[in-house]
Amino acid sequence: MDFNVQYDVAVVGGGIAGVAAAIQSARSGKKTVLIEKTILLGGLATSGLIYVYLPLCDGNGHQTTFGICEELIHNSLIYGPGDIPENWRNEKNAPELKRFICRFSPASFMLSMEELLLDAGVDLWLDTLACAVETKDAKMTAVIVENESGRGRIKARCFIDASGSSILARRAGVPCLPEDNFLSLWAIMYALGKESELGQNLAFEIHTGAALSTPGTIWLRKDLSEKLFPEARTDQELLEMLTYRGLSGKKVSRFVQDTHRLLRESLKIEYASGRSDRTRYFPLKLPLMPQFRKTYCIDGDYVLADNQNNRHFEDSIGMLPDWRKSGPVWEIPFRTLYTRRMGGLLAAGRCTAASGDAWEITRVIPSAAMTGQVAGLAAAMSIDQGKEPWELDISDLQNRLRKLGFKLHLGEIDL
Ligand SMILES: Cc1cc2nc3c(=O)[nH]c(=O)nc-3n(C[C@H](O)[C@H](O)[C@H](O)COP(=O)(O)OP(=O)(O)OC[C@H]3O[C@@H](n4cnc5c(N)ncnc54)[C@H](O)[C@@H]3O)c2cc1C
Structure with a gap:
């Protein structure tokens, strides 16, 4: 190894999920590193040229998703154009039925996200590829990275897989589930x-x-x-x-x-x-990431499945709306963020466990932000309490999320 370093929390992947996870971990007092293989933050949402922050509400006036997810939607507009419907800018549960949605400029969002991470005290390792992991007794102990300095070992007490394709989990031999696009x-x-x-x-x-x-x-x-x-x-x-x-x-x-x-x-x-010529009609920018929404997620302790909308989960860590139509709201169980097969590891964003239609609901920017923040908080709690994610007291986690502005169950938003 050319270098060896130690952190409390190592987050792999600087997409929306990794950004939210790293911010929350650092705000929870943990020495946090965010490892990103490109030089830009935001993942698919920015480098993949997605520019629509899908809704944080159910389409019937109820806000469903809160916390860093809401902070980031406003953050995306600091250095560029975009629009959030008027009422949602100022109110919770805006009576209007226009959805709490926003379009943003990917480059502007990259700049503002980076500022937010640096303000939170996160160490950013850009242009750094996570290429292998080390485990001991079914617990993750280090991630091996490569960058201009060579090949090095980053040890941490907890890891968050926000790679979009469960790269940490797969490199550790954890079973994962594939999906089509x-x-x-x-x-x-x-x-x-x-x-x-x-x-x-x-x-x-x-x-x-x-x-x-x-x-x-x-x-x-x-x-x-x-x-x-x-x-x-x-x-x-x-x-x-x-x-x-x-x-x-x-x-x-x-x-x-x-x-x-x-x-x-x-x-x-x-x-x-003859409609256009190359001086007026030409490609200005191409996506820097392959635009796959669904590749591999962890086979979690619970796998969210078809038709589980408007259902109560005792271990809900937040809610997501159906971005395709008004009405359905999904509670997201904490168990979709880990598997007991590997200690010291949490999944966020596109790596969380889903199947069937639940892939659609959970493969969007708000979902990445929400599960990322929860993973960041759970990682910090695991370290403080010397526990694995599945050993955490779920009511303790839920109370801390409520203090961060989350609502967790349908009844809390009058559904
Ligand atoms: C065509 C398409 C259209 C979409 N439209 C919308 C939309 O309109 N609105 C919406 O809200 N959502 C949309 N989505 C989905 C949304 O973009 C994603 O679900 C969300 O951005 C995923 O965030 P993430 O952080 O989980 O993963 P990603 O964005 O994939 O981030 C993963 C990050 O990890 C990094 N990484 C990967 N491997 C490594 C490694 N080995 N070492 C270091 N870094 C690594 C990547 O470079 C990347 O930055 C769309 C997706 C696609 C493909």
Whole structure:
């Protein structure tokens, strides 16, 4: 090793989840490091060029999500344009039905988030890749990183996996659950100007006869699919190409190249049509991260599943709305943030345990901010009390969250 350092809490991944986790851990008095493989903060939300902070309310006037999640939505507008509906700027439970949502400039948000982390006293290790872990007796003890200084060991008393794809958990051999990405196909269709062909309900059919009808999978008509991937020789190859799972290095690389190819094609079509020329219509910036929403999450002590909205969980650590429609609200169990198979480790954001429709609900910016903050607080409590996350007194954790402004159960927001 070229270097060895020690922290209380090591957070891997500087996306929204990692940012919220690191801020909360540092505010709880813990010496905290945030390790990010790029040089920019915000992950998919900024480097992935997502610019919509999805809602913190249920669409019927009830605010569902609080704490750093709310702080960050305002923070995103400090150095740039954006809009939060008027009433939500000043009130809780705004009577208007416009959702508590905001658009932001990714670059502006990167700047303001970094300032917030530095103000909280977090050590930022940018351009640093977490590439391996060390464990002892089923407990995580160190993360091995690589950067300009070489390869080094970062020891900590608690680790937070906010890598978006459960990289810490997987490197430690913890079982994880994979999932598909229909939004990736969506992006491709937009790039080709074929969004209208996606239809209202995202229900597409690929006539290969293969059984792929899992919920959340988008189907693409075979004639369109063939246009997208002319090199596919068989239906099975076509299907393979359409399922952008982002679960292997090769597939991630191919997905990125395919999207770039399709973007080039759409530009050629635009120029050939005479509608635009390259001095007025050109790509200004490309996403710096592959746009996979769903890759791997931990197989947690509890896995949030389909149709569990408007359900009471005794160990709820906060609530999330359904960003697709008004009404449903989901309580999120603390058990989705850890697995007893590995001590000293908490999951945040896209790494938290979900299946089926719960992937949709929990793979958004508010969810990343909320679970990140909870992981940061739970990590600090675990260290103070010398306990594993699952040994924490849940009412103690919940009371501390309430002091931070959280509401945890449906009844607390009159639902
Ligand atoms: C196409 C698309 C559209 C979306 N639209 C919206 C939307 O409109 N609104 C919305 O709210 N949400 C949207 N989402 C989802 C949302 O962007 C994500 O759920 C959320 O930003 C995830 O945050 P995260 O912190 O959990 O993970 P990520 O944003 O993935 O952050 C993970 C971070 O970890 C870093 N990292 C990974 N591996 C390592 C490593 N080994 N070492 C060091 N660092 C590492 C990455 O560089 C990254 O910065 C969309 C997602 C996609 C793909």
